[in-house]
Structures are given as structure tokens and as C-alpha cells.
Amino acid sequence: MTETWTAxxxxxxEWARRNLFNRWYNSALTVVLxxxxxxxxxxxxxxxxxxxxxxxxxxxLLFMVGEFPRDQIERPFISTILFGxxxxxxxxxxxxxxxxxxxxxxxAYAAPTPRMLVRRFWPLxxxxxxxxxFTRTVMPTVMALSTILGGAALYFGARGMPxxxxxxxxxxxxxxxxxxxxxxxxxxxxxxxxWGGFQINIFLAIAGxxxxxxxxxxxxxxxxxxxxxxxxxxxxxxxxxxxxxxxTLLLMGVFALGFFLPEALRPGPAxxxxxxxxxxxxxxxxxxxxxxxxxxxxxxxxxxxxxxxxAWKTTRLIILPQALRATIPAMVGQFISLxxxxxxxxxxxxxxxxxxxxxxxxxxxxxxxxxxxxTLAFAGVLFWVGSYTMSREAQRLEKKLGIGER
Amino acid sequence: MSTVFADATQAKGEAIIxxxxxxxxxxxxxxxxxxxxxxxxxxVVVVIGPSGSGKSTLIRCINRLEKHDRGRIVVDGxxxxxxxxxxxxxxxxxxxxxxxxxxxxxxxxxxxxxLAPRQVRRVPKAEAEQHAMELLERVGIPQQARKYPGQxxxxxxxxxxxxxxxxxxxxxxxxxxxxxxxxxxxxxxxLDVMVELAEGGMTMIVVTHEMGFARAVAxxxxxxxxxxxxEVGTPEHFFTSPQEERTRLFLSQIL
Numbered sequence: 001m002t003e004t005w006t007a008x009x010x011x012x013x014e015w016a017r018r019n020l021f022n023r024w025y026n027s028a029l030t031v032v033l034x035x036x037x038x039x040x041x042x043x044x045x046x047x048x049x050x051x052x053x054x055x056x057x058x059x060x061l062l063f064m065v066g067e068f069p070r071d072q073i074e075r076p077f078i079s080t081i082l083f084g085x086x087x088x089x090x091x092x093x094x095x096x097x098x099x100x101x102x103x104x105x106x107x108a109y110a111a112p113t114p115r116m117l118v119r120r121f122w123p124l125x126x127x128x129x130x131x132x133x134f135t136r137t138v139m140p141t142v143m144a145l146s147t148i149l150g151g152a153a154l155y156f157g158a159r160g161m162p163x164x165x166x167x168x169x170x171x172x173x174x175x176x177x178x179x180x181x182x183x184x185x186x187x188x189x190x191x192x193x194x195w196g197g198f199q200i201n202i203f204l205a206i207a208g209x210x211x212x213x214x215x216x217x218x219x220x221x222x223x224x225x226x227x228x229x230x231x232x233x234x235x236x237x238x239x240x241x242x243x244x245x246x247x248t249l250l251l252m253g254v255f256a257l258g259f260f261l262p263e264a265l266r267p268g269p270a271x272x273x274x275x276x277x278x279x280x281x282x283x284x285x286x287x288x289x290x291x292x293x294x295x296x297x298x299x300x301x302x303x304x305x306x307x308x309x310x311a312w313k314t315t316r317l318i319i320l321p322q323a324l325r326a327t328i329p330a331m332v333g334q335f336i337s338l339x340x341x342x343x344x345x346x347x348x349x350x351x352x353x354x355x356x357x358x359x360x361x362x363x364x365x366x367x368x369x370x371x372x373x374x375t376l377a378f379a380g381v382l383f384w385v386g387s388y389t390m391s392r393e394a395q396r397l398e399k400k401l402g403i404g405e406r
Numbered sequence: 407m408s409t410v411f412a413d414a415t416q417a418k419g420e421a422i423i424x425x426x427x428x429x430x431x432x433x434x435x436x437x438x439x440x441x442x443x444x445x446x447x448x449x450v451v452v453v454i455g456p457s458g459s460g461k462s463t464l465i466r467c468i469n470r471l472e473k474h475d476r477g478r479i480v481v482d483g484x485x486x487x488x489x490x491x492x493x494x495x496x497x498x499x500x501x502x503x504x505x506x507x508x509x510x511x512x513x514x515x516x517x518x519x520x521l522a523p524r525q526v527r528r529v530p531k532a533e534a535e536q537h538a539m540e541l542l543e544r545v546g547i548p549q550q551a552r553k554y555p556g557q558x559x560x561x562x563x564x565x566x567x568x569x570x571x572x573x574x575x576x577x578x579x580x581x582x583x584x585x586x587x588x589x590x591x592x593x594x595x596x597l598d599v600m601v602e603l604a605e606g607g608m609t610m611i612v613v614t615h616e617m618g619f620a621r622a623v624a625x626x627x628x629x630x631x632x633x634x635x636x637e638v639g640t641p642e643h644f645f646t647s648p649q650e651e652r653t654r655l656f657l658s659q660i661l
Contacts, residue, residue: 104514104552105514105552105553105554105557106552106553106557107554107557297506297508299504299506299508300508300510302471302504302508303502303504303508303509303510305469305470305471305497306469306471306497306500306501306502306504306571307497307521307522307526307570307571307574308494308497308498308522308526308574309521309522309525309526310494310526313525317521317525318510321512322510322511322512325512
């Protein structure tokens with residue numbers, strides 16, 4: 001009885017017979033579907049390779065940065081490189097800090113190899129390669145290679161940093177990140193109101209979630225507060241905002257803010273939209289954080305209390321670190337959803353990537369050529385690559401965080 | 407309520423914990439009813455009784471994890487009231503060990519133990535860590551200091567939890583069924599630590615089902631049922647000649 005039974009490895013023919021042709025009606029279904037899928041694949045190939053991508057090629061810059069001043073166009077390029085470096089250094093610092101923590105506690109830590117990274121980020125790399133195929137000048141290629149290779153070099157070079165350097169690693173990441181933003185704000189005609197295209201979508205998503213996070217955290221804590229006033233205010237805010245569509249808030253942000261504030265204090269359209277997005281996201285972040293807070297067992301709070309820790313220290317040192325760790329996957333999901341929702345800003349007159357995808361069809365060379373499907377599909381692919389990569393990374397993180405806990 | 411001695415609810419020496427006429431309700435449910443018990447310095451009191459009898463609630467009231475509804479609780483001269491400063495003061499003097507250990511999973515063993523002394527008592531890091539290592543030495547697991555709770559066995563986790571409580575240098579230790587969540591082979595290692603603690607003169611209230619421990623270490627045994635103290639006495643009297651029918655029934659079921 002000690003033998004274990006293993007299923008014999010099925011050949012392709014056996015597998016097909018068992019799964020595709022096991023009954024006459026399944027066989028019929030397989031044939032019909034097979035023919036349809038083959039036809040679809042054929043059409044897709046014909047379209048993909050037979051189509052004229054001129055509309056994308058000529059407007060690539062418009063898709064990416066909108067009407068950013070063309071005489072300062074090197075700035076977004078430098079900004080991209082700086083972001084790549086910030087990302088590389090940030091990842092290296094996170095890896096180093098995880099490695100040190102694991103070594104302390106005798107836990108295994110496996111550093112990812114270049115091959116693993118390519119497998120994780122292939123959609124991103126494929127997109128970059130496809131975009132570069134559209135370009136005719138050398139600048140974009142130089143930028144892309146500097147970004148990817150620079151980021152990778154920094155990651156592999158710096159992840160072996162000693163413990164004492166971790167603090168500086170984070171500091172450097174922050175400085176690079178700020179520099180990346182500064183390059184496309186400071187000294188640019190019109191500041192960030194000059195931004196457009198995909199750049200504004202990415203900016204609104206990142207700034208939206210980063211600024212909304214502390215507010216969301218406070219709202220979530222407020223919702224659990226023992227003070228009724230704080231609790232009711234938090235609940236009212238969260239439930240009100242969650243009951244309103246984002247587009248309503250965006251319209252309010254654009255029109256109402258302009259109405260209530262005097263001319264001199266009136267912020268530019270980018271800021272108004274950002275305020276609306278932050279108000280909206282804060283409520284959702286609050287609900288995500290609440291989920292995390294509820295995931296922390298009551299015994300943790302009691303242990304903190306029993307040790308004589310004041311309530312706010314129990315929250316900050318015991319409850320929140322565990323709650324926030326548990327919310328990372330949901331927070332990434334929220335970020336992905338916001339990332340896609342940023343396309344709504346084209347309805348309040350922002351020149352975002354979706355707006356670009358629409359207006360390029362009215363250029364004299366392309367008008368009436370019915371290329372909407374192409375420009376919209378292109379915008380869709382830009383979003384899909386980011387969303388898909390982030391959701392896969394979130395899944396990975398979720399699995400990883402299960403280790404070393406409890 | 408009858409007792410073996412007329413004054414069995416009173417501590418022999420000076421009382422460090424005084425509970426007088428205490429009542430506790432959960433909604434309509436009368437969880438604790440007219441509880442009177444004093445605990446003297448360096449005394450070990452073991453609380454036993456069927457589940458749902460209010461044993462855990464009693465000790466959870468003493469450090470205000472549950473709020474009592476009537477009566478008085480005085481710990482080391484401080485009366486438990488709604489004043490947050492009083493509550494904090496009492497919690498600092500009172501260590502508690504939980505059935506589910508309740509270690510902080512995101513902190514290492516050393517961080518678990520040093521957190522409260524550093525945050526509450528403002529002990530410098532080096533000093534707190536040195537004291538933590540001494541405590542780990544005492545509970546027999548100094549080599550696990552840098553690990554996370556999730557990497558330890560249940561018995562080791564509970565010993566860390568005891569060390570964590572001791573790090574605050576409490577005057578009283580409350581144990582809420584400290585061995586009930588442990589595999590049988592790990593119960594002894596935790597009980598050994600508790601016995602040593604009792605012999606070192608720590609004031610302890612222990613809710614437990616370990617009758618061997620009660621017999622060996624307890625100065626007094628308290629038997630509770632249905633939210634009331636049914637009988638109090640020395641282990642010898644308690645286990646050999648219990649006065650109450652309810653006590654005899656309980657003992658016949660578990661022994």
C-alpha cells in the first residue's frame with residue numbers, strides 16, 4: 001500500500017480525445033469553435049500586419065505627452081530616465097532591506113535573477129519595443145535604453161548594499177522621484193497644466209493615490225473611533241463619496257471650485273481635477289484600510305493594552321503595520337482601478353491619452369478614414385500593459401507576504 | 407457562597423489586589439455576580455471552573471480589558487475608574503498572558519519584548535535589549551531572539567509572551583488559560599516557567615485547567631461557576647474535602 005499512484009502522462013492525442021472529442025456534441029462544438037477561432041486569428045493577423053499605423057506613428061509624442069512644449073521636449077525624456085533610476089534604486093533598497101531582515105531571522109531569501117525579472121515584466125518590455133518600432137529618431141531609443149538599463153544596473157548594483165546604507169537608499173529614491181517630477185514642472189511654460197497625453201493619466205493616478213492615502217487612513221481610523229462625532233463624520237463622508245460617480249466629482253471640481261474661489265486663488269485645471277480625484281479616492285482607500293484593520297485579530301489590540309501602551313501607540317506600532325500589510329493587494333487593485341478611471345478627465349476638457357486617441361482622427365490626413373478602432377485600441381493597450389503588470393505583481397506580493405507571518 | 411475558612415476570600419498578608427462586590431454584565435447576561443476576592447503580595451491564586459463560569463472575565467476586569475459595571479477593583483492602591491491615567495497605571499503594573507499568546511507577528515521576538523519598556527517606560531534600546539535577553543535566558547530560549555513568532559512552536563511563543571509581560575517589571579501577573587492552546591508535549595515547558603516565577607515570589611492569578619499546577623503552586627484555589635465564586639480554599643482542603651456540592655461535581659468530572 002506504500003506505492004503511490006501517478007497518472008500516466010497523457011499524449012496530446014489522448015488529451016484531445018478526452019477533453020475535446022469525448023461526445024458527439026462536444027466534437028461538433030470543438031469543430032465549430034475551432035473554425036471560428038482560426039478565422040478570428042487569421043483576421044487579427046491580417047489587421048495587425050496589414051494596417052497602416054501612420055496615425056499612431058505620427059502622433060506618438062501627442063499620445064505620450066500631449067501638447068507639452070515642443071521646445072522643452074527633452075524634459076519628459078530626462079524625467080522618464082529619472083523615474084527608471086528611482087524605480088531601480090527603490091527596488092534595490094527594498095530587496096536589501098528584505099534580505100537583511102530575512103538573514104536576521106534565519107529565513108530564506110531568494111533574490112530575483114535578470115531572467116525572472118524579464119519574465120515578470122515582459123509585457124512592459126514588449127510594449128516599449130513596439131513603441132520604439134514606431135519612432136524615427138534616435139532620442140526615444142536612447143531614452144528607453146537609458147531608463148531600462150539604468151534602472152536595471154542600479155537595481156543589480158545596489159541591492160547588495162549593507163544595512164547601514166538602506167536609509168540612504170530610500171533617501172536617494174525619494175530625491176530621484178522628486179527630481180523626475182521637478183524636471184517636468186519647474187521652468188516649464190504653464191507648469192503641470194502643460195501636461196497631457198498618457199503622462200497626465202499616469203501622474204493623476206500616482207498623485208491621486210499617494211495624496212489620498214493619508215486621508216483615507218484617517219477616515220478609516222475615524223470610522224472606528226470611539227468618539228461619535230468623528231465616527232459619524234467619517235461614515236458620512238465615506239458613504240456620500242462612494243455613492244457619487246467620479247465624473248460628477250470631476251465636473252464639480254472643475255466648475256464648482258472655479259465658482260466658489262476668487263480668480264486669484266483659483267487653481268489650474270490639473271489641480272482641480274486632482275482635488276476631485278483625491279476626494280474620491282480617499283473614501284475608497286478608507287474602505288480598503290478598514291478591511292485591513294478588521295483583519296487584525298482583537299487579541300493584538302488587547303496585548304497592546306495589557307502592556308500599558310497608550311491607544312495611539314497601539315494603533316501606530318501594532319495594529320497599523322499589520323493592517324496595512326494586509327491591504328497591499330487590495331490597494332494595488334484600487335490603484336489599477338483609479339489608473340483606468342483617469343481617462344474620465346477627458347470629459348472635463350483635459351487633454352489625456354483618451355482625448356488624444358479621439359482627436360487625432362480629425363487631423364486632415366486621417367479624417368474620415370475610420371481609424372478610431374486603431375487609436376482606441378492603442379490607448380487600451382497602453383493601459384492594459386500597466387494594469388496587467390501591476391495585478392500580477394500584486395498577486396506575487398500577496399503570496400510572498402503569507403510567508404514569515406504567524 | 408461558603409468557604410473553607412471564614413476569611414478565605416481575604417489575603418493573609420497585605421492585599422495587592424482587592425475586588426469588592428464586583429458585577430459584570432454582557433448586555434442582559436450577568437457574567438459576574440458579587441465577586442469578592444483579595445490577593446496578597448507574592449500570593450499565587452489559581453482560578454478554576456467550568457467554561458463560561460466567568461474566570462477569564464474576572465481577570466480581564468482586573469486590567470480593564472473588560473469594564474466592570476458595579477463594585478470596586480483596587481490594584482496596588484490604585485482604584486480602577488474611567489480615568490485613563492489610572493487604567494494605564496494599573497496596566498503597567500499588571501502583566502497578562504493570553505491563551506492565544508497574542509505575540510506581535512510583524513516584530514521579532516526581541517522587538518516584541520522591548521516594545522513596551524521602550525515605548526511606555528522610555529528605557530534606552532540597549533538596556534531594554536539586555537533585559538530582554540536576560541528574560542529570554544530565564545524562559546530558556548535566548549537563541550530565538552531574532553526570529554519572528556511565526557517561526558516558533560506554540561510552547562516557545564507562550565514563553566516569549568511571558569517574557570514580554572515580565573519586561574515591564576509588573577507587580578502582578580495574570581494568566582488567562584496559558585496552556586489551553588498548546589499541544590500536550592509543550593504544556594510542561596510553559597508550566598515550568600510559571601512554577602519558577604511563582605517560586606521567585608511573583609504575585610499571580612492563574613486561570614487554568616491544569617490541576618497538577620494548582621495543587622503544586624497555588625496558595626489558594628478559587629472555584630467559580632455561573633459567574634459566582636462558589637468556593638475558596640487551600641489546594642489541600644480544596645482537592646481533598648471540598649464543601650460545596652457544585653465543587654465536588656466539577657472535580658469528579660475532571661479528575
